[in-house]
Amino acid sequence: MRFPRSAGTLVHPTSFPSPFGFGDLGPSARVFLNFLHETRQTIWQVLPLGPTGYGYSPYASYSAFAGNPYLISPEILAEKGLLKPDELRAKTLPSTMEANYERGFQVRDELYTLAEKRFFEKKTAKTKASWDRFLADNSSWLDDFVLFMACGKAYGFIPWNQWESGLAKRTPAALEKAKKEFEKEIRYQTWLQYEFFQQWGDLKTYANQLNIRVVGDIPIFVDHNSADVWANPGYFEVDKAGNRVKVAGVPPDYFSKTGQLWGNPLYKWKALEKKKYDWWVERFRQMFMLFDAIRVDHFRGFDAYWEVSATEITAEKGRWVKGPGSKLFTTILKELGELPMIAEDLGFMTESVEALRDEFAFPGMKILQFAFDSDSKNSFLPHNFPQNSVVYTGTHDNDTSIGWYTSAPEVEKHRARIYTRSDGSEIQWELIRLGMLSVSDQAVFPLQDFMNLGGEHRMNFPGTIGGNWIWRYTPEMLASVDRNRILHLIELGNRTASV
Helix, strand or coil, X not given: CXXXXXXXXXXXXXXXXXXXXXXXXXHHHHHHHHHHHHCCCCEEECCCCCCECHHHCCCCECCCCCCCHHHCCHHHHHHCCCCCHHHXXXXXXXXXXXXXXXXXXXXXXXXXXXXXXXXXXXXXXXXXXXXXXXXXXXXXXXXXXXXXXXXXXXXXXXXXXXXXXXXXXXXXXXXXXXXXXXXXXXXXXXXXXXXXXXXXXXXXXXXXXXXXXEEEEECCCCCCCCHHHHHCHHHECECCCCCECEXXXXXXXXXXXXXXXXXXXXXXXXXXXXXXXXXXXXXXXXXXXXXXXXXXCXXXXXXXXXXXXXXXXXXCCCEEEECCXXXXXXXXXXXXXXXXXXXXXXXXXXXXXXXXXXXXXXXXXXXXXXXXXXXXXXXXXXXXXXXXXXXXXXXXXXXXXXXXHHHCCXXXXXXXXXXXXXXXXXXXXXXXXXXXXXXXXXXXXXXXXXXXXXXXXCCCCCCCCCCCCCECCCHHHHHCCCHHHHHHHHHHCCXXXXX
């Protein structure tokens, strides 16, 4: 699918201002969307919205289908009459530029518990119909997920294969016992999902009304400790006890000398093919319901993926294994129709990966921070871009543009200055200008670059543990963004077309 010539901003909801420890889908989200509208941007790109597990990473989720309940806005719950103003005030936390997840989880749990109780006490015919429709529309994954979360909570979220044997192996007797034992928690977890989807649906509708297309992100792999693997072990490389056998990663690359050992269980693609890729079809169906388009993380893994034994401690010792390729996307296309997707085609690419991307006309990604480490043939230089692509200064895995330039080798700085015909003092705006004026159909920039922020405001350091996913901005920081400069570049680059 070809996208219209347009521009937008990359920022995750947890980075929004909020009085409850970290950002959510509340009032600040609409303030941000208004900023996009004022500057004639028509793309909002987010990271995955699933419930996060260890390390708060949106790429390590308890479910490929569920929403992150901690993105539920207490302020919207108050607007619905499910919380009282004094209850909100009592739980307010100091606003900082770093997410306070642990304290935020605590106060939000207390508020959500109050709101859930009142929801069922006040449930009307209208809300009952909405509730019943939600249960029916999400029946393919919801029951397994809420039971998984209830059991996980009871077991302190240790890996599911360490639960009581019958529950880990999903024997009918164990499942029925757990459903009765955790009935109250299951209802609570179900309500959290209901409310998340209500709030996200309302926010996406608001964005679309402002002519803004919301671009989501779908990780190719799922976390081992997830409802997906627990409920569908036959689709994943785990043994009869649920232990990982073969795991995902990438070989040594730009980000890591020993590669990245992600540890996600790999798929049993032959088993999935026998079932006509039903799990993947439903996953994409869910994504296209949540978003107007999606970025497919680690797209090359569908052509060939790096297989590592679960006993390895780095990703150095592995092998490339052929993936499902066009069979998967042909099936999804047949089932769902148009595929508005962006292929994350960074890193080690082969002709077969590019052929798979081009077969379905998926736009690839171009990162300007990668453009200056070689000569004029560098594929990340704008004069080498194909039109069907998305240009970024950097992504959530990169430093801010100021941070990149500050730490870059002198030869790269020199090439960047020569190419942009500048002294490098405003390198973030020079790269934004290159992106805006490039031939790429879409141009997306991390909010940090519009805010002129240095490397201390980076979102993620790939291959590291701790200190990631915590960046937030304040209302004053968004208010200070040079809107006229953005408008000028959007108009100059002809990126004002309707979505």
